[in-house]
Amino acid sequence: DIQMTQSPFTLSASVGDRVTITCRAGQSISDYLAWYQQKPGKAPKLLIYKASSLQRGVPSRFSGSGSGTEFTLTISSLQPDDFATYYCQQYYSYWMFGQGTKVEIK
Amino acid sequence: EVQLVESGGDLVQPGGSLTVSCAASGFTVSSNYMSWVRQAPGKGLEWVSLISGGGNTYYADSVSGRFAISRDNSKNTLYLQMNSLRVEDTGVYYCARYVTSDAFDIWGQGTMVTVSS
Numbered sequence: 178d179i180q181m182t183q184s185p186f187t188l189s190a191s192v193g194d195r196v197t198i199t200c201r202a203g204q205s206i207s208d209y210l211a212w213y214q215q216k217p218g219k220a221p222k223l224l225i226y227k228a229s230s231l232q233r234g235v236p237s238r239f240s241g242s243g244s245g246t247e248f249t250l251t252i253s254s255l256q257p258d259d260f261a262t263y264y265c266q267q268y269y270s271y272w273m274f275g276q277g278t279k280v281e282i283k
Numbered sequence: 284e285v286q287l288v289e290s291g292g293d294l295v296q297p298g299g300s301l302t303v304s305c306a307a308s309g310f311t312v313s314s315n316y317m318s319w320v321r322q323a324p325g326k327g328l329e330w331v332s333l334i335s336g337g338g339n340t341y342y343a344d345s346v347s348g349r350f351a352i353s354r355d356n357s358k359n360t361l362y363l364q365m366n367s368l369r370v371e372d373t374g375v376y377y378c379a380r381y382v383t384s385d386a387f388d389i390w391g392q393g394t395m396v397t398v399s400s
Contacts, residue, residue: 211387220391223386223388226388264328274328
């Protein structure tokens with residue numbers, strides 16, 4: 178199994194802040210990396226696929242980068258609707274999620 | 284509209300069985316890869332099972348031999364049959380469409396499965 182490790186576990190930020198979440202894979206996964214946003218009581222929502230491709234309808238303040246084993250999700254200017262939990266997921270070999278990063282209001 | 288709607292979640296005793304369903308609209312289940320992902324209360328997402336368009340099936344080690352994924356093409360519906368249920372199988376079960384380049388792009392709202400005596 179390819180383990181996925183996200184950091185930090187929790188992130189406290191203010192509206193307008195630039196936020197970066199990191200995801201590391203246990204071995205190279207090329208660019209088969211997705212990012213999801215989940216709000217309490219709701220299903221996950223796909224934000225980014227193939228490491229850096231923005232899903233249709235997702236605001237351009239979200240961006241992804243990386244390849245191999247190191248990946249980042251960046252929110253360029255945090256908005257009130259962005260306070261949520263974010264998960265990375267590899268789909269290079271089977272399917273595995275990171276443990277999640279909760280973005281909280283500072 | 285492209286949509287997935289899960290149903291069938293319930294309270295079940297340990298060792299029991301349950302089948303949850305996922306009805307699709309706006310696309311054809313049999314032409315797509317479809318998956319189940321679960322989330323224990325207060326925990327993260329865990330991939331459970333996947334069925335390819337060709338019918339190949341895949342399972343997480345934690346459910347292999349106990350769970351079975353299937354589909355009914357005439358009903359455009361995905362299923363997850365769960366046997367020998369354990370307390371640790373408790374959680375919300377989501378179905379999702381998987382696109383090999385785009386990951387899990389469509390999700391249902393989830394159905395709650397509680398395993399408790």
